[in-house]
Amino acid sequence: MAVYCNSCGTGLPHTARFCSNCGANIPVAPQMPARSLYRPLGGRVIAGVCIGLSQTYGWDVALVRIFTVLGFCFSGGLVAIAYLACWIGIPEEPLGIPGAYPPGI
Numbered sequence: 001m002a003v004y005c006n007s008c009g010t011g012l013p014h015t016a017r018f019c020s021n022c023g024a025n026i027p028v029a030p031q032m033p034a035r036s037l038y039r040p041l042g043g044r045v046i047a048g049v050c051i052g053l054s055q056t057y058g059w060d061v062a063l064v065r066i067f068t069v070l071g072f073c074f075s076g077g078l079v080a081i082a083y084l085a086c087w088i089g090i091p092e093e094p095l096g097i098p099g100a101y102p103p104g105i
């Protein structure tokens with residue numbers, strides 16, 4: 001996911017707005033089409049919140065789970081509340097081909 005300067009070709013971090021080599025303006029890269037947030041039916045441990053978030057935002061599911069468990073222990077319940085909110089608020093994966101968008105109706 002590297003960004004390259006259009007003027008000099010220097011590789012830049014994807015957050016760069018200006019080339020660090022020549023100072024050219026870096027156009028904001030078009031966002032990836034957002035994968036709709038849902039809790040997958042496969043691969044879930046409790047409610048599928050962690051794997052759903054990790055798949056949607058491209059995070060490592062193991063790290064998400066580790067931070068979630070740490071958060072359960074050390075956040076004084078904030079992460080537990082957030083997890084429950086996600087459990088309630090994030091819809092389950094629609095039935096169909098796993099990982100695919102639901103077919104048009």
Ligand SMILES: [Zn+2]
Pocket residue numbers: 005006007008009010019020021022023024
């Ligand atoms: Zn440049």
